[in-house]
Amino acid sequence: MKKVLILLISLVPFLSWSQIKYGDVTGAVGQREGSLSVMYTCAWQLGAKKKFEIGIAGRFTTYLGQNQYYITAPAKLTSGSTGPLVIFKENIAANIDTFLIQSPQVNALNIAIHLGYQVSTKISVGFNIDALGFSFGSKKSGSYINGVFGQQEQAKPTAFNALLISDNDLGSLNSELFLKYQLKDNWGIKSGLQFLFTEYTTDTEVQQTPEPNSRFRDKSLLFAFGLYKNF
Amino acid sequence: MKKLSILIFVLALGCGVEEVTPTTPVDDNFMTGMATKINMGVIMGVNHTVSGTATIYEQDGKYTLVLDPFQSQNGPDLKVYLSKDIGAKTFIRLGVLKSTTGKQSYALPANINLSEYPYAHIWCEAFSVEFARAMLN
Numbered sequence: 278m279k280k281v282l283i284l285l286i287s288l289v290p291f292l293s294w295s296q297i298k299y300g301d302v303t304g305a306v307g308q309r310e311g312s313l314s315v316m317y318t319c320a321w322q323l324g325a326k327k328k329f330e331i332g333i334a335g336r337f338t339t340y341l342g343q344n345q346y347y348i349t350a351p352a353k354l355t356s357g358s359t360g361p362l363v364i365f366k367e368n369i370a371a372n373i374d375t376f377l378i379q380s381p382q383v384n385a386l387n388i389a390i391h392l393g394y395q396v397s398t399k400i401s402v403g404f405n406i407d408a409l410g411f412s413f414g415s416k417k418s419g420s421y422i423n424g425v426f427g428q429q430e431q432a433k434p435t436a437f438n439a440l441l442i443s444d445n446d447l448g449s450l451n452s453e454l455f456l457k458y459q460l461k462d463n464w465g466i467k468s469g470l471q472f473l474f475t476e477y478t479t480d481t482e483v484q485q486t487p488e489p490n491s492r493f494r495d496k497s498l499l500f501a502f503g504l505y506k507n508f
Numbered sequence: 509m510k511k512l513s514i515l516i517f518v519l520a521l522g523c524g525v526e527e528v529t530p531t532t533p534v535d536d537n538f539m540t541g542m543a544t545k546i547n548m549g550v551i552m553g554v555n556h557t558v559s560g561t562a563t564i565y566e567q568d569g570k571y572t573l574v575l576d577p578f579q580s581q582n583g584p585d586l587k588v589y590l591s592k593d594i595g596a597k598t599f600i601r602l603g604v605l606k607s608t609t610g611k612q613s614y615a616l617p618a619n620i621n622l623s624e625y626p627y628a629h630i631w632c633e634a635f636s637v638e639f640a641r642a643m644l645n
Binding site: 425427 | 591
């Protein structure tokens, strides 16, 4: 009992916290693709010096691309299994087909997880990742390509988004690794890398081997720049 | 905000670097005299300047599409397709267009029913734009 009490007392500095809220607008660009996202974050600063941040956020992301190659999405096909160890497995190239969309456009509204660290009074670094939400967008035509054979097909953004593990993910999910610099009392700039998954579901299960599939995913690594404001 | 989003997307679209088709004339030296002509068609440009003849030959049980003569306007990611329909909704990719000019041959996959694929296309795959087609008779 005495040891537990000592442990709890020693944790007190780390359990002190204060809440902060801020919003940001971020644009991100890559090769023939880009995104614009708006995010509202509610975070708690932890630790004796309140350098650590953990929080929850709501994020709306809109993605626009040109001639993007989506590939087979389900982990069962790309990695041969769906367990947590899928992250360590190599892709099975023979199971991966392509769906080329001329003008993909996906909108996603997600709940996100935020982690941050205050490096100095003006500089902080952080990471956020979408966890759960839904996507919408208009139907698009694309070319399903399986080796030398191909066919035109229609597809819509996969409606439901969920962060699982690696290719087990479902739908369209955004994540950022960023650095923030405070310019004024309540606002500043942020810059970093955005890793954005977008996913389409075809009208029919165009992929038939090794098993029927209608989900195709694009993984985009984008350079991001944005503005944030503390509330 | 609207201006910012437009700027971002313009920048994104401008970041693309497209590979274009080689312009050095090719000569695949496919011996047409040693093969049997199965069908052929005149290549007509579709909103692009392309001309020539597409012919399918059979030799030793294998089919080959030969473009000869052939001349095409250049473009990115040009491919040679055979298709079941005029809009290439169902197609076979025979390969990357080797050059914008010269005699060139493309092997067809085994075990296809040629009568189901009466169209040959020059197709910009990345942009889903048809450059030319030939109806094979």
